[in-house]
């Protein structure tokens with residue numbers, strides 16, 4: 524019986540080689556597509572994860588690619604075993620079935636190998652969780668408050684700038700040349716190459732502050748302050764959405780982040796401070812009247 528087995532092995536090796544080559548081609552085209560894709564937003568026909576703009580998102584990409592290789596190898600291996608036993612132990616070739624039940628060596632292998640695979644997965648997984656969870660020394664802080672159905676943003680480090688951001692209606696977005704269901708009337712503005720701590724909470728029900736290009740998705744819980752961080756490496760406009768079912772207009776409370784240069788950010792802060800009426804002034808006027 525060695526001859527058909529060897530022939531099968533050779534065929535299996537050829538198949539595996541071809542499949543791995545095909546997979547590599549798909550992975551390569553996926554990377555190319557991701558690079559061509561518009562920065563910070565989904566693209567029609569897009570393949571793979573949204574292109575990353577932060578170190579965390581790059582780690583997410585690496586972890587995803589590692590898992591893709593591992594699961595593909597496991598699936599191909601199991602498939603090959605199934606095809607092999609179906610052929611090798613078919614009824615026609617084995618009129619009297621073997622009654623073999625245990626094989627200590629194989630049992631040790633099929634217990635130990637999955638454990639090793641899990642360890643290989645656990646190490647980068649823990650590293651990624653740590654990178655997302657432990658906030659490096661932040662240069663500035665902003666606060667995002669989820670509300671039914673819009674986001675309120677606060678800039679405690681910049682004279683308490685506060686504003687609400689509502690989704691643009693379809694016609695407004697089309698007119699402004701911005702993506703439908705993702706653009707807001709006022710963007711969140713943050714400077715490039717700056718570590719920004721984002722405090723996330725909610726004013727009414729559960730929401731979730733998620734921006735795919737930044738690799739962040741943080742629950743917004745009423746009465747609780749969660750935190751996450753970003754360090755965006757490239758200027759541009761990045762889009763996200765509320766990612767926790769929060770009511771009828773859950774799909775209509777997008778997040779639009781404009782990442783600008785430090786100088787532009789300072790100009791924006793000055794504008795915001797000039798435009799707003801500080802709460803104290805309002806109170807003083809009320810008292811005076």
Ligand SMILES: [Cu+2]
Nearest residue numbers: 730731765769
């Ligand atoms: Cu929501």
